[in-house]
Amino acid sequence: MAISITLPRAAGALETLTLNPTGPWRKPAGLITSRKVYAAAHVIPEVLGNNVPGAPADIDWDATLAFRRELWSWGVGIADAMDTAQRGMGLDWPATQELIARSAAEAAKIATPERTVRDLLACGAGTDQLDPAGVWPGAAGLEAVLAAYREQISVVEASGAKVIIMASRALAKVASGPEDYLALYGTLLSEVKEPVVLHWLGTMFDPALAGYWGSDDIAAATATFQQLIQAHAAKVDGVKVSLLDAGHEVALRASLPEGVRLYTGDDFNYPELIDGDGTHYSDALLGIFAAIAPAASTALQEYDAGRAAEARAILDSTRELGLHIFEAPTYYYKTGIAFLAWLNGYQAGFQMVGGLHSGRDVNHLVELFRRANTARLLLNPGMAATRMAGFLNAAGVESAVSAEATVPEGASA
Numbered sequence: 001m002a003i004s005i006t007l008p009r010a011a012g013a014l015e016t017l018t019l020n021p022t023g024p025w026r027k028p029a030g031l032i033t034s035r036k037v038y039a040a041a042h043v044i045p046e047v048l049g050n051n052v053p054g055a056p057a058d059i060d061w062d063a064t065l066a067f068r069r070e071l072w073s074w075g076v077g078i079a080d081a082m083d084t085a086q087r088g089m090g091l092d093w094p095a096t097q098e099l100i101a102r103s104a105a106e107a108a109k110i111a112t113p114e115r116t117v118r119d120l121l122a123c124g125a126g127t128d129q130l131d132p133a134g135v136w137p138g139a140a141g142l143e144a145v146l147a148a149y150r151e152q153i154s155v156v157e158a159s160g161a162k163v164i165i166m167a168s169r170a171l172a173k174v175a176s177g178p179e180d181y182l183a184l185y186g187t188l189l190s191e192v193k194e195p196v197v198l199h200w201l202g203t204m205f206d207p208a209l210a211g212y213w214g215s216d217d218i219a220a221a222t223a224t225f226q227q228l229i230q231a232h233a234a235k236v237d238g239v240k241v242s243l244l245d246a247g248h249e250v251a252l253r254a255s256l257p258e259g260v261r262l263y264t265g266d267d268f269n270y271p272e273l274i275d276g277d278g279t280h281y282s283d284a285l286l287g288i289f290a291a292i293a294p295a296a297s298t299a300l301q302e303y304d305a306g307r308a309a310e311a312r313a314i315l316d317s318t319r320e321l322g323l324h325i326f327e328a329p330t331y332y333y334k335t336g337i338a339f340l341a342w343l344n345g346y347q348a349g350f351q352m353v354g355g356l357h358s359g360r361d362v363n364h365l366v367e368l369f370r371r372a373n374t375a376r377l378l379l380n381p382g383m384a385a386t387r388m389a390g391f392l393n394a395a396g397v398e399s400a401v402s403a404e405a406t407v408p409e410g411a412s413a
Contacts, residue, residue, distance in 0.1 A: 032075040080123045149168070
């Protein structure tokens with residue numbers, strides 16, 4: 001059955017798009033071993049909740065946890081309570097604590113000695129219970145940031161998940177230079193119970209993080225970051241770098257101490273970074289992997305089987321979708337992640353906490369639909385087309401879906 005949908009072009013003209021069948025994606029029969037991968041997952045709101053800007057997050061826990069179980073079924077770990085889950089953009093600290101506890105409880109149900117809760121789940125610990133406007137540079141501000149980090153790290157550690165130490169807007173405000181970053185992070189790393197992931201989030205994801213690691217100069221900031229890692233390598237499981245600069249990541253990756261992973265956060269250049277340069281490769285902690293989990297899992301299984309060319313081709317086939325979802329302003333990528341989840345039936349409505357579903361315009365979401373179709377990541381094309389048409393009609397764009405029986409090749413009509 002060939003399914004077609006009427007879609008608008010940016011200039012207003014309508015066209016008919018015939019949908020591709022879903023790709024030949026397959027779930028793994030066992031552990032994925034070639035790369036260590038976490039997909040950063042979003043949260044799904046209650047459709048009748050008061051999820052307007054500034055309101056406490058009202059989360060549909062059943063749907064949110066079901067989406068995490070689906071990701072685990074594809075063999076990938078989950079990075080939770082991260083920027084993809086709208087930390088600092090709609091997900092408040094009380095809801096974050098509940099998310100961490102609930103996700104960890106789900107992970108514990110399927111954990112094994114070979115795939116522990118820490119392998120299944122890594123959770124962000126930051127300082128977003130602080131209002132950056134209420135903290136000031138100096139010793140008191142640094143102490144407030146340290147206390148906030150300690151509180152959140154204790155929540156993640158108590159859950160059994162791996163800790164991801166997230167970048168802090170408050171620290172970016174109060175730190176006077178590299179020394180403050182080295183001292184504060186050094187204290188945290190001396191206190192954590194098990195190795196953690198350090199997260200460096202660029203300003204394209206959060207403009208409030210300008211000057212992180214004590215400098216606006218990337219080379220100088222990188223030198224401070226490397227100094228921290230070298231001094232505390234035993235407490236660093238890996239680093240997650242989200243600067244969208246493949247050359248920078250390759251150089252940093254080669255400089256890391258033995259045993260410290262580079263989890264790529266580059267949602268533009270992940271195919272070549274995961275593929276590697278023959279000497280090193282990146283593991284991954286990516287928001288785009290929540291959107292492309294079936295393809296990503298199949299690619300990783302190809303790496304496991306020693307078929308690197310086939311794996312790279314699959315990852316490359318998803319690149320144009322990732323480039324679009326994460327286009328500037330990049331911090332609204334979460335809207336595209338949720339839209340594709342809705343198209344694929346993982347949530348009942350296209351809504352987000354904090355009203356963030358308004359973060360992208362109609363033309364952007366139409367192009368997302370086209371690219372998801374090209375990548376063969378519309379997992380139920382008929383449902384996706386019906387939902388897309390309904391969305392467009394509600395937006396004031398005439399759209400219709402049609403289905404036509406196809407004739408098998410070689411058969412007569």
